[in-house]
Amino acid sequence: MTTTAPRGGTPDSAFHGVSSVFLGGPFMGLVDSESGRMPDRDCQPFTVLIEHFERQGLHVYNAHRREAWGAEVMPPDQCTALDQEEIEKADVFVAIPGIPPSPGTHIEMGWASAFGKPIVLLLEEGRDEDYGFLVRGLRAVATVEYVRCTDIATALPEVDAAIRRALERLRTAA
Secondary structure, three states: OEOOOOOOOOOOOOOOOOOEEEEEOOOHHHOOOOOOOOOHHHHHHHHHHHHHHHHOOOEEEOHHHHOHHHOOOOOHHHHHHHHHHHHHHOOEEEEOOOOOOOHHHHHHHHHHHHOOOOEEEEEEOOOHHHOOHHHHOHHHOOOEEEEEEOEOHHHHHHHHHHHHHHHHHHHHHO
16 A cells, blocks of 8 residues: 655644544565664555644554664564553444454454444455455444545545444444
């Protein structure tokens, strides 16, 4: 997935009743062994999303930023417990599942589903077959919206619309 610079303009107003989002995606598999951090090209989709959500007044939980893009990795027991806690606190869960699949992100998707969180998954356009059946079928057991895109920055309006649809579906079901 590529990322271009976000377009200017006024961001959408905050989502009703939503104050936080957990943003997940591939992490440790992207950390460069020589530099000890994720390459800028791999950080960029997360940075674009974090900045987008924060411009809307949302608190963003994100392990990538929290752990300095790989430079300050927490021990497994600590980061696992913290990720689960932050997913439980978050109002919405947004993730890039990854190709190849990110095992950690898939666990986080399971937690978000178990906690009954509205979920938005960002999938690479034209690559549905590269995602596991449980990713593609998660909406059968959870409130999930999918955004298929090739560029995160140009898909931000679609991401916002997907969050609103997921929230509406959750509210309607309640």
